[in-house]
Amino acid sequence: MTKPPTVRDVARLSGVSTATVSRYFSGKAGAIAPDTLESVRNAAEALGYTPSEIGRSLRLSRSRVVVMLVPDATNHFTADVAASVEKALKEYGLSMVLANAAEDPKQQDRLLTDALGLRARAIILQGAIDTPQLREMAGRQNNLIFVNRRPAEGVLAPYVGIDNYAAGHDVGRYFRDREYENCVAISGPREFSGSSERLQGFLDGLGRKTTVRHFETAFTMEGGYEVGRELLSQERTRFSVFCGNDMIAYGVHRAAVERQMRFPDDLVLFGFDDNRLNEWLAPWLSTVRVPAFDFGPAIASLVCEPGDPAEGAANIILPFELKLRDSA
Amino acid sequence: MTKPPTVRDVARLSGVSTATVSRYFSGKAGAIAPDTLESVRNAAEALGYTPSEIGRSLRLSRSRVVVMLVPDATNHFTADVAASVEKALKEYGLSMVLANAAEDPKQQDRLLTDALGLRARAIILQGAIDTPQLREMAGRQNNLIFVNRRPAEGVLAPYVGIDNYAAGHDVGRYFRDREYENCVAISGPREFSGSSERLQGFLDGLGRKTTVRHFETAFTMEGGYEVGRELLSQERTRFSVFCGNDMIAYGVHRAAVERQMRFPDDLVLFGFDDNRLNEWLAPWLSTVRVPAFDFGPAIASLVCEPGDPAEGAANIILPFELKLRDSA
């Protein structure tokens, strides 16, 4: 691979200065004489020249890369959000680098350092884990955006997500209205704001009188499967299960299917997120619809049209709705 | 956001030259006196310094970014491969930028230009579309890697994937051995090498005597759903369907479920890829297992340990196997 041509090569070939070539490629072509412009165009074409983002970024002290950290690469809702963000950023001329923190604080911190090294325009954290390094970065930079999990106490940064408490509350209320019995909550890890808010809302929505069995697990199909197996092996009861997200619900579903159970006669199941897959592979799953594809525009606006920092963090709270299907 | 500290700031604070600071951060710490090293470490720590990848890339004329283009962000097999590649590249200290070409030649060409601008270390194309720009880039650069779809005639670049003809052939043979009747092939677009190889293999494996109805559609659930509806609405026949990938199979499955059909009594269904979701949401689907998670190491080795270019393109052909479950 021979080295790619530079402004200099184009300048030489077209007989102008590098300044003119640069103007041509950075949207200042209007200030160039038509003849000059033509010859620059031809030279660039002949050489196959594309300006180096690296040179440009260095010169402008500003890169066009945005880093997104996801907590779990296998979560489909997370993937939907990432796709939405990538699309929205592209319209502003930005690239997105996706990295998987895998719910591991060490890995997350490593990736944060990488993002810093790339001088990322913004760092978007889906499901951040509270670590000293994250706190320090939030203090030094103001380009962190928290998605789906609120920043830890004392960390000042914008948050984009839904009102998890209210959503959980609506589900609890629905369970109460339908008079579902043997209620079970399988929530995600309690240290994540989304998990505990969903759970608390659910409990409050159900009301005090109802007793609820509570399990806590990872936000994964594996986690839901394990809890499901334990729960369903014990008794032949018709449980009414609220899961912390759809992935957990898929896992419970698998455990139920293995025991030949049918919905909603043998088991009531409620998910959370309504990732795009449901429509195709889990059209039976009642769940809370979170508008994954509205996250992109919301986040991109935060990145590209930052408000007055004096006003403090600009949170964006998106709407949700209950999506009722066969399983509940 | 104040500007991040530079080598210079660290050098000033620790009373050494920028050269020494740079040595500390680029793995040449062994050649630094212990005292000096200590003071550099402290200064960097105090300032929260992380070296700029941009400065480094410019100086070394070599970036650590690899771009991966995917043909369809909603394809789960593609996503599995992307995750595998990202992980493998990370171990070599490289970042991956994921971009969605959405099976659109214009969009692909735009993204190729972006990748060029980033001076990507390598450009990985899952499911490339043959365009003049792609050909020209393949000619100028030697850092293109084709995955799952072979490069077009005359384009010299490495290919990583399975032997699609052989896999299709095995499925055809299996259909013949089981004496499946009313055979149907729903293949992906014919212009993609993978599609036509899978189809041809299938036909050859079935043997001349069998007639096969053939549909061609996009590699998506939507595509499979539409064909499925058309096919299943016509007659009450037990079809034996080989799909070009799992996504198509999911779509056919949905159409069948809507008509209350059951597998394999009412319909025989065979997919292709065995993406990770099958285990959880489609454990009934017989398919061809393609080892998505072996792609990462294979591709990373191509990127980071390039062989002698004189030897020509270094193709890597991965193994596959038939995964037989309930649907066939």
Next chain:
DNA sequence: CTGAAAGCGCTTACAG
């Protein structure tokens, strides 16, 4: 073991 200096590819304020 350490530093001064050059240069990677760009953009832009300044001067003409």
Next chain:
DNA sequence: CTGAAAGCGCTTACAG
């Protein structure tokens, strides 16, 4: 409308 020159943050061959 155009160019010469400075400088963005790094690394390294060279000299000491």
